[in-house]
Amino acid sequence: MFIAFVGNAFAEVPAGDYLSGRPILRIEYQQSNIFDTSDPSTSSWPYRLANALHVTSREAFIRSMILFSEGEPWDPVIAAESARILRSLDFLNPVFIEARPESEGVVVSIRTHDQWTLQLGAKFGIQGSRKNYSVKFEEENFLGWGRGITLEYRKDHERSTWTYIYSDPNLFGSRWRGRVLFADASDGHREEVLAERPFFSLATPKAWGGEWKNWRQIEYLYGDGNQVAGGHRDFRLLRLWWGTRLPAPEKTVRRLSAGFHLDDRKFSDWYRESSPAPFPTPDNVKISGPRLDFEQSEDRYEVLSGFRGWSAQEDIAFGNTLRAGVTFSHPEFGGDIPRLVFEGSWAYRVQKNGWLLMGDIWTSGRLDDGSAANVITGFQAAASQLGPRGWQLRLLVEDSIDLDRENQLTLGADRGLRGWDPDIFDGTGRAVFNLQWRTLLKEEFLNLFSIGIVLFADAGKTWGARVGPGTDGIRVDAGVGLLADMTHIGVSNVLRLDVALPDDGGGVTIIVTSSALF
Template sequence: MIDNQNIFNLEDPKDDVKLFRLANHLHGRTRKSIIREQLLFKSGERYSRRLIDESERILRGNAYFYDAWIRPVAYHDGQVDLRVTTRDVWTFNPGFNFGRSGGTNSTGVQLEEINFLGSGASVKLEHTTDVDRTKSLVEVSDMHAFGGFTAVDVNYANSSDGRLRDFTLNRPFYALDTRWAGGLSGRDDIQTDSLWDRGQVIDQFRDQHEFVQLYGGWSNGLHNGWVRRFSSGVTYDERRFQPVSTWTGVTAIPQDQRFLYPWVQFGLVEDRYLKFFNHDQIARTEDFYIGTTASVRVGWADSTLGSSRSALMLQSSVGRGTTSSRAATGSSSRRSQPRGAGVSTSTSRSSSAATAGCAAIRCATRTAPHGRSGRSSSASSATGIRFGCSAWARRCSSTWGAPGATPRSRPRASGC
C-alpha cells in the first residue's frame, strides 16, 4: 500500500487554510509508480527489515520528499502488509538575482521544477548575464528513468562566448546489495577565459574541454556488513587553448593537454547508518552515515596511445562518519532521537509538533529501571542508546503512532 501524501495535511485544521489548499492544488503529487520503482522489495518476497530501512533512505534522499517511512500495518496468513508513506515538498523554484560589482551589473532569471508533473524528473531553465558572458541554459534530469535506477542528465547551454553540451547515462550502485553498475558520460564545453588584475582584463584565451567516459562495475553484494565493488573503464579528457581574435593584449596560452587511459577501481563501503528525528530539521527524519568508505582508482595514460604525455592517473579517498555522545543521546540538547524510538509528531510544522518532539526525546533518553533490559541514557555510544531506549520507546509509540502521522493523544513526558 502506497500513501503518497501532498505537501499539507488538510485534515489538520492548522493546515486547512486557503494558501495551503492552493499549494496542494497547484502541486503535482509524486506518482505512486515512481515511489514503487524505488523500493528494494516486491510483493511476495521474504520480509527483510534491512531492505525496508534502505528503501526508506533511498526515498528520503530525493529532494522532492519532505519525509518517507515504511511501516507494517497487518499480519495474516504468514504475510506482512506494509504501508509506504511519503510526503511531498513544494518543488517549483523560480528565482531572480541582481548584483553589481566593479561597475558591472549581473542579473539572472531561473525557473526550476524538481518534480515535473509528479514524475521525479527535474527541469531547469536559466538565463544569466555577468561580467564574463551571457548564458542561456536548459537542463533535464531524471534519476529514475526507464522505470528503475538509471539516471539521465542532459545539459544544453549557449553563451556569448561559447557553448555547453553535457550528457550522462548512468546506472550506479544504488543499493548496498546492487551487483552491477555502468554508465556513459560526455561533455563538450567551449568558453573564453579571462584573467583579471585590479578590475582589468590582462589576458584572454579560448578554452575547449572535451570529456568522454565509459565504465562498468561489479560487486558480490553485502557480506558481513561490508560491500566490495570493482569497476573498470576508459576516460578521454582533453583541454585545448587558442588565442581570441578580439584580444589585442599580450597572451600567454596554456599548454594543450590530452589524456586517454584505461583504469580500474576498488571501493569499500560499510553498512552503518543512524536515523534521527528532530535532529537538525523540525519534524523530519534524517539519515546519517557513520561507517567507513574507501576507494582507489589507478589508470595509465600512454603517449603512444594518443596522450600528450605518459602519466600515472591516481585517485583515492577515505572517509568515516562519526557521532558525538551528545548527538547520540540527545540528553543535553533534547533535539536528537535515536533510531527505533518510533515516536512521532503532527505532520504540521507547529509549536505543538515541537512540544511532542521534546517529550518524545525525554522518553527515549530516560534510564530503564532495574530489571528491564537496556542501558542508561548516559551511554556514549550511539548504538548503545539506540537499543537502550527501545523498551521505553515502544510504550510511547503505542500512544503516538508512526512518524508523520497525526497523534492520537497529546504526549506527556510523565506518561513515559
C-alpha cells in the same frame, strides 16, 4: 506537520525487527501533498492553491524506486535503504517505511511527504561585491514521475547563460538513469549526456554506463576579487565504465569499476585584463586510456535532523568511506604523453554525545612522464552539535604541487572566509577555520520554513600566490546571519543571509546564498 530535533541518530526500523523474513502480503502507499489542509493552520487558500498546483508523486513511480515487492520476505535493512533512495530524490521528505503483522505475513506501509518542486520565478544572490541573478522554470517531479525539466537564464560576473536540462531517475520504468543538458552562453556552450545503470542499492551486483561532455567557455583567474586574466578553454570528456561488487565482510560494501576515460583540454587566446600584454597560455592536456576505480564503504547509515538545516531528514553514512581511481594515459591510447592520473578520498563520520564528528582527506593529480603535476591534497575536520541549537566548527587545509596555470586555490566568501569578497586572496595553498553558534528562533514559520540565527567567526590564510595578492598572514572576520530551513521546498534548500565584518575595517560583506557551509 512533521518536525523533529534529535541529539541522536534514529533508524526508520528497529535493527532486530521480529517480523524479518515474513512474506510481504501487500504494500500500502500513502502520499501526502505539500500541506495538510485538514490542519487549520494550513487550510487557507494559499496552501490549498499550492497543493492544487502540485502533482503528488505517483504510486507507480514510488514503487519503481523501492527495492522490494509483494511476495518477497520482509527485510528492515532493505526497507531502510529504500527510504534513503526516496529521500535522495530531494523532493520526498520525510519518508517512513514500516511493517505490521497480518496473518502469517506483513503489510508494509510507505508514507511519503512531497516537497514543492516547481520553481517559477527569479533568484538573486550576493557574495560581497559579486552578484548573480537567474530566471528559472524548473520542475523536479514532472507530473509526479520524478523527471526533471529545467529552463533557466542566469547572469553572473563571468557570463550569461541559457540552460536546458532533462533528467529521469528511472528511464522507461527501469533502473537506468539519464540526463541531457544543453547550455548556450555569451562566451561559449555546453553539452552533456549521461546514461547509466548505476549501483542503485548497496547489494546491486553490476553497474555500467557512459557520459559525454563538450564545453567551450572563457576561464578566468582572480586577484583581489577581480578578473586579472582569462582565455578560451575547450573541454571534451568521455567516460565509459562497467563495475562489479566484490566479496566483502558483512556490513562492508566493495566495488570495482573498469572503463575508458578521455579528458581533452585545449587553451587559446589568454590575455591580461589590465594590460594588452598576453598572459602565458596554460598547457594543453589530453588524457586518454583505461581507468580503474575502487570504492569501499560501510552499511552504517543513520537518519539525522538538525545538522545542515533544522528539521529535514538527512541520511549520513557513518564509519569509513574510501574511494580511489587511476587512469593510465598513453599515446597508444590517444593521449598526448604518458601520464598517470590519480584521485582518492577517505571520509569518516561518527556520532558522540549529540555531536556529529566528520573527517575527510582527499588528493588528486597527475604523474606526467614521472613528474608530479597539478597535485592537490587536502583535509577537513568538522564537528556539529545536532538539534535546535549548538556549536559548529570546521578546519579545511589544501596544498598543491605544480598547480596547472589555469587553476587557483583562492579564498573569500565563497570558501568560508565570509568577511571578504569571493576569490579575493590568490594562492596555491589555503587554510580556513570556521566557528559558529546557532539557535532556532521559530519553527514552521507560516508553515513554510524554520528560521534561526547564527553567530560566527572565520580565520583564513593562503600561500604561494601567483596572479594576485595573498592574505599576507592570517585574516579574520566575524558576523551574524540568518539560516532558514525551507522545509516544504526540498530537503537541500536552505537559505543563508550572512553579514560579516573583516579585520581591515573595509566595511561589511553580505552573503545571500542557498548553499550550506557545512
